[in-house]
Amino acid sequence: MTILRRLAGSTLLRHLTAAVIVGVVLYVLTYKLDTFRLYQMADVGAYVIAVAGLTVLIGQSGQISIGHGAFMAIGAFSTALLLLHLHWNIVYVLLASVAITAVAGGIFGVAAARLRGPYLAGATLMLAVALPTVADAYQGVFGGDQGLSITVPLPSFLGPAFTFTRWLAWLSSILALITLVLLANLNRSRVGRNWRAVRDDEIAASLSGLNVALLQIRAFVVSSACAGLGGAMYAIWAGSVAPTGYTLTLSIGLLTAAVLGGLGSLPGAVWGALIYVLVPTYLENVATSHGLSHSASAFVPIAAFGVVLMVVMLVFPAGIQGGIRRLLGPAAPVAAAPLSAFRRQAPATRHQEEGTT
Amino acid sequence: MQEFVEFTLGGISSGMIYAAIGLSLVLIWRGTRVLNYAQGGMAMFTAYVALTVINHTGNYWLGFVVALAAGLVLGAFLERTVIRPAASKPPLNLVIVTVGLLIFIEGLAGIIYGGSFRSFPPAFSINGLSIGSFDLGITRNDIFTAAAVLAAALLLAAMFRLTPVGLRMRATAFSPAISRLLGVRVGRMLTLGWALAGLIGALAGMLVTPQTFLYPNSMDQIFVLGFTAAVIGGLDSPVGSVIGGLLLGVVLSYASGYLGSQLVQIFGLAALVLVLMVRPSGLFSTAAARRV
């Protein structure tokens, strides 16, 4: 009894237990699914990592980014270049890619520390648009339009007969679970509380002694590190890295996934990643079956994301996880309710006050 | 020396495009405090409309006029249907709504017209002009571009300063509450602001697309530079965005000319970040440096 009580008391242990349980379920799943589904599972895992980072940035620290695709690109290209030129062990490559992206995120975070709202969004938008052009400028290093190809050998301890896609699914799931546990702990820690304090009322937070700029930068570092890891995993999954895979559309897609799942919610990030991976192909197929050309159908998911963003922001600001929370009531996992907090900053262009609130 | 002249003149020409986009952003920002991330997308879409007309009728100027009209209509339509309902929501929601609008328009364009790059006719000849044997590095079309944007900016300025509707729009932008007390239909002024922004965006699209080719994402890079121009000038200041655009165009022209044309966007990013760190309210904003 005391063991359970101690488990329930410690946040870290609670999260680890949940992760282990989920991990076991996923493990079993990887022996039940066919190759294609395993491949998709690995894909989802990569996006879970990136979306989780982004949703924490927006939902917990209150900063918007429509440029996280750029950080995924940094992680991906770091991985490719390290593997290609230094032939390191995959673990070191991943760690280094995360570190490089975190540094990039830190630099951007410092530059953007004082920016808010539309200015921050605009700066991240420009990052998303500008960064892929670097690859065009230095085609020798980055492989031009074709990009760089990646081969990650199967770890020897798995044996030569191990299914490659299952290995990808394992790697992706482990990385995703680690990321989610770390982020969940961060959210519950003092840093997370401080983030939410800044998000809710920046002036009050700074008056009570919080170093707002440092907190914002830290949020950027963490979320960009996640994007970098997600990008690295994605690169390993795809087997190649090319600038055409990391466009503005990707950045906005990540945002859509985060919004759909509920900004600030880690379970929501999983929902968002699942939808982001599974729904577009479905939509494209529906479109082609209705007679649209292949080139045109490729744009149906993009248009759908646009509709989702507009509708969710206008009608369901709390996303899927918010809907679940409303259904389940207080028993649901407690995720932040970020957007209600922004009401305090609502623009003062009220035209007619309502006499009743 | 020739290079320098080429870069300067070329910079002025592209700077006017950035100025146009910046101007349309300022128009909307002043009235509604919304940053319209879909502005480039709207311009791209009206260019597609123009191309359809041009291909069907063989008449470039008809397409040109239709594009401008489509810009007006599109701007007004979007303000009433998408932006007005979102106006009472927190600012973060508005950012995401216009971003969603952007990719919706891009997706729609791709669905209707496909994703392939299409060539787009310029208004005037794109042969390089020269004085004697001195290559100026610009074309008749470039001159038209600069003149058209300048004319649009001057017409707008005249409208704002000299006409009753311009006075109403300025009043609405400065103080909607007081304007209402004076009988100004604030909602209509906001719609008009978006309509005019759509018009100018459409103009920018028509002018720049011959260079970028037409495809759903063709205005993305132009948009971010137009945004940078608006920030440099100050989001409150129409004059500022024109000057900011010119400055940006010329500086980027030198940078890309002497240091490598592939890096234009990176230089633009550097310029944006620099301005946002040093003087976020822009060069010409009347408001005190505000952390928005």
Next chain:
Amino acid sequence: MSGAAGLAATDVVAGYGGAPVLDGVSVSAAPATITTVLGANGAGKTTLLRAIGGALRPRSGRIMLDDLDLTRRPPEDVARAGVAHVPEGQGVITELTVEENLRLGALLQPRPRRAAALADAYQRFAVLADRRRRLAGTLSGGERQILVIARALMSAPRVLLLDEPSLGLAPRIVTQVMELIRQLRDEAGLTVLLVEQNARSALSIADQGVVLNLGRVVAKADAAELAADEALRRHYLGF
């Protein structure tokens, strides 16, 4: 604008969320009269004007301009119906010049009349004529108050809602303003609803006085009667 108009607010309940500030207030102003609304701070005077002017939507009650129902109409519609609301505090648009502020007010008049209205304003208020090209934000508090009153008159309204026009004005100027309001009632048939802290000067030009306390009407009478009622004056009006 056509002849004088009467204003009637009936059983108005209004507030800002929670308990209402106005709890069933009825005030009527006959055409071409000055009605002054008096009372202590927080009594609901400003809220009443805002409810009539459309800036605040009443929860219940009715607001009629002669036969026209203005209840719950937005401020711009109320203004277009001929009711000019001069709110408390600064109401100038600081980024526009004095002349632009005035011109803005005149836009509700047909085009041929606007120039004459502007000339009238400059004749009546020399201080504005002197500063016509300056940004309204550079004017002193008293000058701004004159500007908002002048601007409200530019539209040739039939009803004028004035919220504490004497605030921040030198006594000499207050007298001038009150004189002007009286003139406008006599010559132009303007109906005025005047909210004032300075009850004495308000009652000296008003035809009717209404006293609010805690969101209710506690006294309604001829201005002269009210001014003579010592007990009431001391209790609610402080003199």
